[in-house]
Amino acid sequence: MDLFVVGGSGLLGAHVVRRAQRSGARVAATFHEHPQTTDADWHPLDLRDQQATQALIEQLRPRMVINCAYRKDDRAITADGAVAVAHGAAQVGAHLVHVSTDVVFSGARVHYDEDSTPDPISAYGRAKAFAETAIAGVAPSAVIARTSLIIADGDSPTEALVHSLTGGAPGVLFTDEVRCPVHAADLADALLELAASARSGIHHVAGADALSRYDLGVLIARRDGLDPGSLPQGHRAASGPPGPLDVRLDCTRTQAVLRTRLRGARQFLAPPTS
Ligand SMILES: NC(=O)c1ccc[n+]([C@@H]2O[C@H](COP(=O)([O-])OP(=O)(O)OC[C@H]3O[C@@H](n4cnc5c(N)ncnc54)[C@H](OP(=O)(O)O)[C@@H]3O)[C@@H](O)[C@H]2O)c1
Structure with missing residues (x-):
């Protein structure tokens, strides 16, 4: 094996x-x-x-x-x-x-x-x-x-959440919680x-772009042809569960030894070009 x-x-x-x-x-x-x-x-x-x-x-x-x-x-x-x-x-x-x-x-x-x-x-x-x-x-x-945060061409919980929020489901995307998807x-x-x-x-081993959950949601909505304007915003510091807000993994050292490019979310969530 x-x-x-x-x-x-x-x-x-x-x-x-x-x-x-x-x-x-x-x-x-x-x-x-x-x-x-x-x-x-x-x-x-x-x-x-x-x-x-x-x-x-x-x-x-x-x-x-x-x-x-x-x-x-x-x-x-x-x-x-x-x-x-x-x-x-x-x-x-x-x-x-x-x-x-x-x-x-x-x-x-x-x-x-x-x-x-x-x-x-x-x-x-x-x-x-x-x-x-x-x-x-x-x-x-x-x-x-x-x-x-792991994103996967529609399969991840984050993408499912964005889809449900644009459909009017309850919830918010935090503007103050930042990760490197x-x-x-x-x-x-x-x-x-x-x-x-x-x-x-x-x-x-994380992505090259640091983004808030809200900004990430906007990128996902745009890629999927949904209305980013319908995404509700919130502040985790005020209303969310306790936990880290802004955490950015510096991957410079690991990226230097990998052939695989760890793309940023702005790149891998770019809307398909026709
Ligand atoms: N998802 C993210 O955004 C994220 C962010 C940072 C780090 N990570 C890390 O990435 C890794 C993978 O995350 P993921 O999102 O792929 O997780 P996931 O989709 O929730 O998958 C978890 C896996 O663990 C298995 N599992 C659950 N309970 C188990 C048990 N008692 N015994 C054996 N296996 C069990 C599940 O099996 P079944 O489904 O068959 O029950 C499933 O295969 C984790 O180490 C996580 O800490 C994830």
């Missing part, structure tokens, strides 16, 4: 599976609640069962593992389950790429490179930061790939490159 994708049934995992297969790799992948029918070697897995997680990796003995699985509200999956994946990968000598997030940062400094120290302010951010540290201890050759295909290609490389440690 070349590649084992944990969380292959998710938004990012599905792109990783597809793009790896397209390049000729033999791919095994997992699902939890959403069984898949595409042509890969699919395995059910609950990361809360750490023994089963390690046993599956030992059975498959992949060369590379990319872990895209998480649940925002469940530390047993996001942190402890991710550490079990690292133990399994280390056991069979597989090169692990663990997907992490920009919300390991509070936003107090706005700009963060790979040397910045995590200072999470949400339970999710704390679980991801814990996983990063524990995985580096268990599997020192692992890549920790921090990313940002990345296209799922760019991110998948970058993760596959990192998995196949000899690199280790923290890597920042």
Whole structure:
């Protein structure tokens, strides 16, 4: 087995599976609640069962593992389950790429490179930061790939939200919450490159443009021929759930070692030219 994708049934995992297969790799992948029918070697897995997680990796003995699985509200999956994946990968000598997030940062400094120290302010951010540290201890050759908001040609929750808001559904897009959105295909290609490389440690893999949720919504609406003027604005600082506001991953160092271009949202959401 070349590649084992944990969380292959998710938004990012599905792109990783597809793009790896397209390049000729033999791919095994997992699902939890959403069984898949595409042509890969699919395995059910609950990361809360750490023994089963390690046993599956030992059975498959992949060369590379990319872990895209998480649940925002469940530390047993996001942190402890991710550490079990690292133990399994280390056991069979597989090169692990663990997907992490920009919300390991509070936003107090706005700009963060790979040397910045995590200072999470949400339970999710704390679980991801814990996983990063524990995985580096268990599997020192692992890549920790921090990313940002994932957009995917109509498939992402962010795009679905924009569509529903233009249709009059309740909700707002925050003008004060800024991220560096990345296209799922760019991110998948970058993760596959990192998995196949000899690199280790923290890597920042996000899009080149920093945008507010609202400005991102406007780009999505324009691309999809919807009325951006119908998108309601709001302030997360005033009304949203607690969490980081302005977090921008500086990807300069990682981009310099990748062939994959991490496009900015202004480029990948540009309306199609006729
Ligand atoms: N989405 C974003 O905008 C964003 C931003 C920054 C970082 N990230 C990071 O990117 C990664 C992928 O995110 P995503 O948006 O692709 O996630 P997603 O679409 O929610 O997919 C999550 C995956 O985890 C699996 N999963 C859930 N519970 C599980 C369990 N108990 N045991 C095993 N697998 C379980 C799901 O399987 P089933 O669906 O089959 O249940 C699914 O394959 C995560 O590490 C996340 O922290 C995402």
